[in-house]
Amino acid sequence: MSAEDADDEPSVPEKVLRTVTPGVTGKRNIEMDALGWGILVGMLILLVPLLPFIIIVWLLTKVFDFVARARGE
Template identity: 55%
Template sequence: MTDDADESSTSLLPEPLRTVTPLTGSHRDESMDVIGWGIFLGLVVLLLPLLPFILIVWLISKVTESLTPS
């Protein structure tokens, strides 16, 4: 057992493995762009009906802010 420990401590690390595929530079990822735009448009479609309610709450807050004395 001590011989195995001595061999592992004196052995050199193996060379790093080379990849099978060649390295590519930076490029646009169109599939991720499509997913991102799809999520964005989905959120717009979901939140667009809430826009009138948000506008009403904003207007009420502005009116009450202007009516209350500072």
């Protein structure tokens, strides 16, 4: 990376942009909240039963990696 690339960082806007729409207030979006919780529950229903298999595969890869390194020495 050259010194010229370091100067290519984005700069602060020089002019404030005005919009027609009002600013967003801090209110809850109940529909999106429910959708997010539904996705979380769905992922948990799918992944929790698969967790033992994921752990077994992870442990087997660690054991095979250890054995391969032990043979290589």
